[in-house]
Amino acid sequence: MTYNAMRQNAGHSLEQRLQYLEDRIEIQDLMVRYGLGQDLHEDGDNDVLEQWDSVFAPEARVDYSVAGGAQLKDIPFRDLVEVMRAPDGSMSGLLKWQHFQGFSTVDIDGDRAVARTQHLHTHKGDTDGQGWNLIQTGFFVDRLERRAEGWRIAHRTLEIIWMDTFATV
Template structure:
């Protein structure tokens, strides 16, 4: 089996698309507008069912996040990518964890769904031009565990083991680059 220049370019296109999709997830979890913005074209549109709008409105909604949702984690699954010239369609599975503060108690809520992204290549760069979220399932796991006390009865040896949207150990881990491979 031999690979030609077209095959190599297809692999590079797929990797750049996947990196952009992953950048959005990290940006949402860290509430970092620059990371999110780097993966979307400025004229992008999105529709999440509970929110629809342009990129600026989306950033205004997702970056500060709700104080009632102090922690999120978006775990991405497979992406099916269909390339057609300077346009691509991608479906990416996502499992999203949210710690939700209901006032008297916090709950762990998990949902599963798929991002449907239409991407465009402009000046040799792939970014998302439109995103729609499909929801496949949701589960309220009940009262959240207090991770600050440790794990399975054992205390943590330091305060940097628990994650949060802003100011956790991942910021110092990545330093100025903020995420490996960031453009």
Template sequence: MDAALEALLDREAIRDCIGRLARGEDRRDPGMISAAYWPDAETDYGVFKGDFATYLAWVVPGADAISNTQHGLGQSVIEIQGDQARVETQVSAYHRIDMGDGDRDICIGGRYLDRLEKRNDAWRIAHRLMLYDWYQDWGQSIDWTQGVMGMAFSAGHYTGRSIGDHSETFFSIAGTR
């Protein structure tokens, strides 16, 4: 295979790994998260540091106080050296958190510093470190029972949740069409 094409395919596989991990964490899906990490991987989020098995048990099912998360990924700088890659990815992570006095919307901005390894033609994370650049408490969360912008929703599936939202149905029927 042409080296330039192989490098392009490797970069896309790395981006796909990081993107699917974000979705897996938002949906608290252990299969998607596990597919992004090597079993011997290590993670360090500052608030959690440990091996992959311990991380998976921590992030799934996640804290009961966090009903929604959304990790918006920005650009990734990818440096590949053989079967290893060092990747910095910008992230804005939204969390709806029950702080004891009602739900609050919190957003954290930072960067993932990932070391990925290619084993058996698959790229996965071997080590992740989170750097925090900013934090914002947006205040009281919206009451979705009232709809949005003064307009009621026509059905209950429009609001997102970490577990059991409409995206699960959306992806489960995607393969049947």
């Protein structure tokens, strides 16, 4: 249920409304920690999972196939790190990056939720002395579950609105 729907239904107590807001804040923090997992580890240490283990459920799967083909369709989230960060991975030509996650729309139903979060991802690369930038915009669509350790993403789908690469000046 969305917060507006909850407010309009007089049957929800103040405690239920506060729980919804607490859940929303925790889910928003998950979205930020996902980006931090990417951004705090651009120096090659590859410890993305320091943050991602507190974002994804252990068995979580991701579908990033829109960005890289069938090998990224419904894979364990831990495999995504290798696909991106391996020496020949999708991020191997990148020098710097930053991942901005926007606010999420969240529908909560008990211990399950669905969130849709805007993103803007920026990347700086270099190929044979030619600098370039890549920008990707889109959404993450997440199915979340409340666990003993808090909210976790059980499944994530990447949707790309647009992506563009351009030379640096």
